[in-house]
Amino acid sequence: xxxxxxxxxxxxxxxxxxxxxxxxxxxxxxxxxxxxxxxxxxxxxxxxxxxxxxxxxxxxxxxxxxxxxxxxxxxxxxxxxxxxxxxxxxxxxxxxxxxxxxxxxxxxxxxxxxxxxxxxxxxxxxxxxxxxxxxxxxxxxxxxxxxxxxxxxxxxxxxxxxxxxxxxxxxxxxxxxxxxxxxxxxxxxxxxxxxxxxxxxxxxxxxxxxxxxxxxxxxxxxxxxxxxxxxxxxxxxxxxxxxxxxxxxxxxxxxxxxxxxxxxxxxxxxxxxxxxxxxxxxxxxxxxxxxxxxxxxxxxxxxxxxxxxxxxxxxxxxxxxxxxxxxxxxxxxxxxxxxxxxxxxxxxxxxxxxxxxxxxxxxxxxxxxxxxxxxxxxxxxxxxxxxxxxxxxxxxxxxxxxxxxxxxxxxxxxxxxxxxxxxxx
Ligand code: GDP
Numbered sequence: 494x495x496x497x498x499x500x501x502x503x504x505x506x507x508x509x510x511x512x513x514x515x516x517x518x519x520x521x522x523x524x525x526x527x528x529x530x531x532x533x534x535x536x537x538x539x540x541x542x543x544x545x546x547x548x549x550x551x552x553x554x555x556x557x558x559x560x561x562x563x564x565x566x567x568x569x570x571x572x573x574x575x576x577x578x579x580x581x582x583x584x585x586x587x588x589x590x591x592x593x594x595x596x597x598x599x600x601x602x603x604x605x606x607x608x609x610x611x612x613x614x615x616x617x618x619x620x621x622x623x624x625x626x627x628x629x630x631x632x633x634x635x636x637x638x639x640x641x642x643x644x645x646x647x648x649x650x651x652x653x654x655x656x657x658x659x660x661x662x663x664x665x666x667x668x669x670x671x672x673x674x675x676x677x678x679x680x681x682x683x684x685x686x687x688x689x690x691x692x693x694x695x696x697x698x699x700x701x702x703x704x705x706x707x708x709x710x711x712x713x714x715x716x717x718x719x720x721x722x723x724x725x726x727x728x729x730x731x732x733x734x735x736x737x738x739x740x741x742x743x744x745x746x747x748x749x750x751x752x753x754x755x756x757x758x759x760x761x762x763x764x765x766x767x768x769x770x771x772x773x774x775x776x777x778x779x780x781x782x783x784x785x786x787x788x789x790x791x792x793x794x795x796x797x798x799x800x801x802x803x804x805x806x807x808x809x810x811x812x813x814x815x816x817x818x819x820x821x822x823x824x825x826x827x828x829x830x831x832x833x834x835x836x837x838x839x840x841x842x843x844x845x846x847x848x849x850x851x852x853x854x855x856x857x858x859x860x861x862x863x864x865x866x867x868x869x870x871x872x873x874x875x876x877x878x879x880x881x882x883x884x885x886x887x888x889x890x891x892x893x894x895x896x897x898x899x900x901x902x903x904x905x906x907x908x909x910x911x912x913x914x915x916x917x918x
Contacts, residue, residue: 500717501813503764507825509533522550525743527715528565562593563743591696618766628732697745718813729768772839788910807898812852
């Protein structure tokens, strides 16, 4: 059976924690899209970890962690990450890397930086990890697949030269930066080959066999629905699909095997990068929520930059859950809201005087004003509570109100960052 864990919003919903928790009863955890541009924060018996590339199942002995073909594979980052967990006494995880995954090259990272620099105040707020240039090259058919590292030298070198020729035109005339040297790029590829060789695997064949043996596979998504290049807030999106449906492609499994889609929704909103954010709040109100948010504040796991903050957005979340094909909602970080007398919730958008609960395309979204309803707070700490009935009445009312607005069942409530801070309904 395959389960997917994905985000309903802009990312940072707490997918890492939910994956880590569900991994307890899974055999295989697969990253199927994205790269090292976002991070998951996980708190478990070994400590607190920020993962960027490794699947969130690496902390268990019984699981295999898989980097699927859809991932933007940054080999040095993967290696640093393995080192960073092993050096903190986590046993060496079992890792497989798809022979069809493509690699982020050092020049992808440079192009990302140069382009953001060139765009100046119009930049996308990229984490400058090379993700957009990487996926552009993948679809322009000038990327490097892991399998190509095993090609004979002359053929691979010829491809490297062709790519350098093209890249160097931009480097010279658009960015005015140092040019690429084919021999250096070839050496970089050979270095990656040495690092990755022990893990390379025909992942889709491996997963096909695992499914025949009735293994449980978790697909771990990165970012959330609103960052999807097709269904998100284009162009302020990421460069690979963030949807559960893409899991079939990015892991290489049959779409009909995905039986459960757990969409993670945070009890308030946060976002990184540019783009419309209708329920955004500012000033002291935002600072306080940011300070109290998540586990130790809402700051990027990759960049450390402060996240933009807002109240729960029912319109965006209803859409985000629908587009994922949600079977279950995991409602996270609810404990953080315990300080509020009243909790504002965005229940609809006002677009040029028209009230709607349908999430619009980008131009309309930019004009949307939030319609806010306030719910009474519960004014206490709910961490440590294990049963739904033991939550304060106002807290249950908040959950049930949101469940009704978004129209998908909240089957899990997360009331703390730890693996076992979870209430099943
Ligand atoms: P992801 O990218 O979706 O995995 O999300 P992040 O890891 O960037 O952000 C979620 C943050 O919230 C992390 O710091 C988690 O440790 C933390 N977190 C997850 N669930 C809860 C929860 O229920 N309560 C609290 N207080 N923190 C949580």
